[in-house]
Amino acid sequence: MSVMDAHAGEGEHAPRGITRWLYTTNHKDIGILYMVFGIAMFLVGGLLAMLIRAELLTPTMRIMHPELFNQVISVHGLVMVFGALMPLTAGMANYLIPLMIGAPDMALPRMNNWSFWLLPPAAILLVMPWLLNLFGIGTGTLDTGWTMYAPLSIQSGPGMDFAIFAIFLLGLSSTLFSINVIVTVLNTRAPGMTMHKLPLFVWSWLWTALLLIAVFPALIAASVMLLADRHFGTHFFSAAGGGDPVLWVHMFWFFGHPEVYILLLPTAGILPQILATFARKPIFGYNMQVYSFGAISLLSVVVWAHHMYTSGLPAAANLYFMFATMAISVPVSILFFCWFGTIWRGAMTFETPMLFSLGYIVLFGIGGLTGLILSDAAADQQYHGSYFVVAHFHYTLFGGPILGVIAAIYYYLPKLTGRMYSEKLGRWHFWLTVAAFNLTFFPQFLLGIDGMPRRIPDYALKFAHLNMASSIGAFFLGASQLLFLYNIIRTAAGWGKPATGRVWEGAEGLEFTVSSPPPYHTFASPPVIR
Amino acid sequence: MNTGAHAEKGGYFVPSPSPFPITLSVGLFFLCLGGALLVNGSAAGPWAAAVGAAIMVFGIVAWFGAVIRESRAGVYHKQEARSFRLGMWWFIISEALFFASLFGVLFYERVIAVPWLASFSAHFTPWVGFKAAWPTSGPAGASFRVVNPWGIPALNTLILLTSASTVTGGHDLLMKGDRRTATHLVGLTILLGLAFLGMQAREFYDAYTTLHLTLHSGVYGATFYILTGFHALHVTIGLVMLSVIFGRLTRGHFGPGDHFGFQAVSWYWHFVDVVWLILFVFVYWL
Numbered sequence: 001m002s003v004m005d006a007h008a009g010e011g012e013h014a015p016r017g018i019t020r021w022l023y024t025t026n027h028k029d030i031g032i033l034y035m036v037f038g039i040a041m042f043l044v045g046g047l048l049a050m051l052i053r054a055e056l057l058t059p060t061m062r063i064m065h066p067e068l069f070n071q072v073i074s075v076h077g078l079v080m081v082f083g084a085l086m087p088l089t090a091g092m093a094n095y096l097i098p099l100m101i102g103a104p105d106m107a108l109p110r111m112n113n114w115s116f117w118l119l120p121p122a123a124i125l126l127v128m129p130w131l132l133n134l135f136g137i138g139t140g141t142l143d144t145g146w147t148m149y150a151p152l153s154i155q156s157g158p159g160m161d162f163a164i165f166a167i168f169l170l171g172l173s174s175t176l177f178s179i180n181v182i183v184t185v186l187n188t189r190a191p192g193m194t195m196h197k198l199p200l201f202v203w204s205w206l207w208t209a210l211l212l213i214a215v216f217p218a219l220i221a222a223s224v225m226l227l228a229d230r231h232f233g234t235h236f237f238s239a240a241g242g243g244d245p246v247l248w249v250h251m252f253w254f255f256g257h258p259e260v261y262i263l264l265l266p267t268a269g270i271l272p273q274i275l276a277t278f279a280r281k282p283i284f285g286y287n288m289q290v291y292s293f294g295a296i297s298l299l300s301v302v303v304w305a306h307h308m309y310t311s312g313l314p315a316a317a318n319l320y321f322m323f324a325t326m327a328i329s330v331p332v333s334i335l336f337f338c339w340f341g342t343i344w345r346g347a348m349t350f351e352t353p354m355l356f357s358l359g360y361i362v363l364f365g366i367g368g369l370t371g372l373i374l375s376d377a378a379a380d381q382q383y384h385g386s387y388f389v390v391a392h393f394h395y396t397l398f399g400g401p402i403l404g405v406i407a408a409i410y411y412y413l414p415k416l417t418g419r420m421y422s423e424k425l426g427r428w429h430f431w432l433t434v435a436a437f438n439l440t441f442f443p444q445f446l447l448g449i450d451g452m453p454r455r456i457p458d459y460a461l462k463f464a465h466l467n468m469a470s471s472i473g474a475f476f477l478g479a480s481q482l483l484f485l486y487n488i489i490r491t492a493a494g495w496g497k498p499a500t501g502r503v504w505e506g507a508e509g510l511e512f513t514v515s516s517p518p519p520y521h522t523f524a525s526p527p528v529i530r
Numbered sequence: 531m532n533t534g535a536h537a538e539k540g541g542y543f544v545p546s547p548s549p550f551p552i553t554l555s556v557g558l559f560f561l562c563l564g565g566a567l568l569v570n571g572s573a574a575g576p577w578a579a580a581v582g583a584a585i586m587v588f589g590i591v592a593w594f595g596a597v598i599r600e601s602r603a604g605v606y607h608k609q610e611a612r613s614f615r616l617g618m619w620w621f622i623i624s625e626a627l628f629f630a631s632l633f634g635v636l637f638y639e640r641v642i643a644v645p646w647l648a649s650f651s652a653h654f655t656p657w658v659g660f661k662a663a664w665p666t667s668g669p670a671g672a673s674f675r676v677v678n679p680w681g682i683p684a685l686n687t688l689i690l691l692t693s694a695s696t697v698t699g700g701h702d703l704l705m706k707g708d709r710r711t712a713t714h715l716v717g718l719t720i721l722l723g724l725a726f727l728g729m730q731a732r733e734f735y736d737a738y739t740t741l742h743l744t745l746h747s748g749v750y751g752a753t754f755y756i757l758t759g760f761h762a763l764h765v766t767i768g769l770v771m772l773s774v775i776f777g778r779l780t781r782g783h784f785g786p787g788d789h790f791g792f793q794a795v796s797w798y799w800h801f802v803d804v805v806w807l808i809l810f811v812f813v814y815w816l
Binding site for chain 1: 541542544545546547548549550551552554555556558559562563565566569570593609612613614616617620621623624625627628630631632634635638639642643644646647666667668669670671744745746747748749750751752753755756
């Protein structure tokens with residue numbers, strides 16, 4: 001066995017064939033795998049969403065049984081959170097962090113490969129019960145909603161077990177990737193790249209990784225207990241044995257609330273960089289944003305029970321969780337002011353990434369403000385479990401992270417492919433997306449205030465018009481993402497104009513000092529940062 | 531075998547493409563599929579799980595084998611070693627947080643859930659007269675007796691503490707260059723670990739047969755077995771790791787400046803030890 005025989009400099013060519021993708025230890029390849037997987041899952045989750053909206057188009061049950069409807073909403077939620085958004089942000093991290101900090105690769109490259117290749121098995125396990133059901137085995141996937149509340153999840157069919165095992169794989173994947181991010185940032189920065197010179201995206205992912213390590217174990221532990229309650233006769237979540245179903249809710253949201261910030265933070269890190277590029281100004285309030293990421297992360301693990309105001313907690317607990325939740329709006333507001341400060345009086349141009357970034361600020365802003373309404377423990381007694389909540393978290397999660405990821409993809413696509421995407425198609429994509437998005441989700445605020453409960457396949461006649469508007473919006477929203485897909489494919493196929501190394505006139509950062517596309521291996525010898 | 535895509539002098543070592551991670555993923559997929567089928571009584575379950583486990587064992591052995599060969603070939607320098615150390619630390623932290631969650635469950639059930647359940651007025655509970663107490667098998671559970679902490683558990687505490695000192699002693703001696711005694715001490719650690727597991731198995735057996743403390747014994751039985759069971763599982767993993775270290779020591783691996791594998795296993799063993807101490811206090815004793 002020889003070790004040093006492959007003496008190759010920068011720009012070594014990528015291996016050929018399928019094993020390049022199966023065996024790769026290259027952070028760029030793994031990043032692309034993550035992102036392709038994320039986009040595929042985004043389309044799968046979108047198709048499920050359109051099935052939901054097709055059922056809700058009119059107030060009768062036309063398309064599916066209520067049981068199947070429950071399964072579709074559950075898988076939609078899990079696929080969007082774990083299949084689409086987390087892999088998309090992890091893919092960005094994989095591709096960008098080593099480039100941004102001048103490292104040759106992620107610190108633990110084989111483990112990096114493993115953390116990606118745990119995801120497809122998890123996705124297969126999650127949807128496999130539908131396939132088995134086609135052959136008459138089982139009753140389909142989990143049908144409890146993505147929150148899997150006990151005791152419903154204890155009584156649910158075999159699909160629940162598949163989901164639990166899928167969660168084990170997802171947890172392992174996220175934990176390993178988080179370890180990799182932390183070690184990479186702490187140990188492989190180029191000389192001179194001090195912590196206070198790290199790009200904000202790297203900082204945001206560092207906090208994201210810490211959050212993942214802090215909270216995912218709770219979901220894994222809860223899932224183990226759920227499995228035991230279902231099959232091994234334990235009573236963790238069953239009052240008959242002295243247990244408590246509310247414990248599941250505590251543990252799920254101890255994970256689930258930070259999870260929202262796990263999805264959000266990476267895009268809040270990329271956003272100021274995009275804004276600065278197209279405003280042709282330095283980032284405003286770098287330090288404040290770094291501290292805000294930290295404050296948001298720390299607060300996010302102590303506010304989980306604001307999802308549980310109606311579960312019978314003592315009033316003192318509700319009060320505490322209310323004030324703690326409202327406190328998060330302080331660091332989040334600091335981020336908003338820093339974003340405004342960055343574009344203030346800038347020489348702005350409105351290329352597609354900039355449009356999506358500005359859309360992020362507005363739509364995520366609406367999501368955040370409606371979150372303040374929901375965080376009021378007294379008011380929440382009315383809003384809880386209504387469509388208002390659905391509208392709120394789609395404004396935060398689609399209006400925030402999804403738009404942020406789309407902005408980042410447009411921003412870095414020329415860097416990844418060496419070609420410019422179609423600006424015209426990109427702008428169409430933006431305007432169609434925000435118009436359809438608002439048509440889909442704004443009516444849901446009104447429906448929720450009117451009292452329409454979430455997670456039902458049928459509804460009262462008075463909700464008919466707004467639901468039809470929402471459904472039509474959803475179909476347009478889904479269809480306009482095909483423009484996005486087409487734009488990515490044509491760029492990757494090399495149809496656009498060649499991109500320069502710097503890509504954008506105002507772009508700053510180490511990733512823009514290498515060519516577009518970057519050589520297969522970059523920074524084998526670290527760059528010098530002054 | 532070509533292991534170095536980028537091993538120029540001073541550069542960070544980036545391994546060349548590796549088939550082992552995806553092998554492990556395939557194995558894990560079949561293990562999980564087997565698990566999901568098994569708990570639902572499917573005859574295919576055990577087979578899928580067994581195939582998955584076999585693939586996983588192969589993948590792990592091959593992967594660690596490659597890392598050990600690279601380490602022997604000297605491709606790792608200070609920076610790579612630091613990555614391994616940091617990686618192991620954060621892995622142990624994530625494991626510690628898993629146990630923290632389980633201890634959180636224990637405290638929640640004991641301090642909040644059981645008193646809450648007993649606090650309802652007769653109009654709101656099917657179990658009038660249920661009194662808050664610990665240990666309890668709940669309002670509908672069968673009676674049981676608890677394990678005496680000053681029997682097997684106290685002895686096990688002694689065994690684990692001794693094993694912690696033997697593994698640390700072994701590490702110290704290796705640093706001083708006394709490989710022979712270090713090997714013996716690691717061997718002794720393994721024997722102590724096996725003794726611990728044997729005692730623990732005996733304790734579970736007694737609990738099931740004479741104390742009637744089972745998985746079905748309400749919330750006490752559930753928390754008791756999930757904490758002690760996961761701890762025993764981690765001891766088992768630690769023993770496998772110690773055995774690898776033992777084998778490597780007998781083949782002359784590790785020296786005063788090159789002992790990451792040994793150090794990582796030693797950290798892991800101490801982690802398992804600390805978890806046991808907390809467990810002894812809160813599960814067995816108090």
